[in-house]
Amino acid sequence: MATKVLTLVGSLRSGSTNQQLAEATVVNAPEGVEVELFAGLENIPFYNEDKDVAGSVPAAAQALRDAATAADALMLVTPEYNGTMPAVLKNAIDWLSRPFGAGAVKDMPSVVVGTAFGQYGGVWAQDEARKALGIAGAKVLEDVKMAIPNSVVRFAELNPKDDAEVVEQVAGVLNSVKAVAEAN
Template identity: 65%
Template sequence: MSVRILALVGSLRAGSHNRQLAEAAVKLAPEGTSVDVYEGLADIPFYNEDIDVEGSVPAAAVKLREAAGSADALLLFTPEYNGTIPAVLKNAIDWLSRPYGAGALSGKPVAVVGTAFGQYGGVWAQDETRKAVGIAGAKVLEDIKLSIPGSMTRFAETHPAEDTEVAEQLTEVVARIQGHAAAPTAA
């Protein structure tokens, strides 16, 4: 069985270390699994129920919902902004949580990882992201975690894919998500 994992990156910065981490996941995905980094989170308007009605849902939000709906699992990469989740990632979760009870995240396996400059690697943002996607209906893979501290120095001259320790950890993360996504669901 082929497994498709959709990656959402919570940083819009061109040189984002979380973006680089997502690119590394693409390269390190095991055979039979693809990791696709979603492009376009910056184009999605802030969630507003007034525009989330049939016939007027913004095209960027429709595209995101379709991409998440066709994925077998999601892998979210989040930096930590002021101790919490970046607005762009929270906005994506809000759009994916609707329609209530039947959103694109409903029952879908989701793991959250990331890197941040601080000494804890963004664990607060990751915890908040897990909370938000769980409330949005996803099957949060609580046992899959990867927080990489000191991103500004650790990745100053090395891409995460070339950092042996990070590459091994990220390979394990993707393989474990693959296992959850490929596992038959209980009837």
């Protein structure tokens, strides 16, 4: 049985290099790993505890929780906006963290990867996402990292799925996730 990795992409932009990176994980997933890209983060309203009660949870937020519950692991693919992760990704983490102590990501093996225009590949955003996931209860694989710098230049003519170095890194990240998920 394949390890199911739910993937959330923090960029909503058409042509996003992070969306392309996430798509590269789908087509280059190693044997025994199935990557599912979640669509619809932009439809999830900002977390509001008043709406997070039985019968009132917005459908888009419930769909995210259901997708996480059906997955074995979680991967966030994030750009860096003003030194941190995009609001849509933070909002997704907030919805997945509730109810506190028993949210959909409780003890779920999780990794954060991404690409950014700057010279460090968005490491600040990735660090913030790891921190938020850990507080949300996820089992963050702190040592499993992939930060690709200079994305606009690097992927101007070459899609991440066709970049040999990226393909190798993707396989390494997903194999690490698989190993931890299988040990859970």
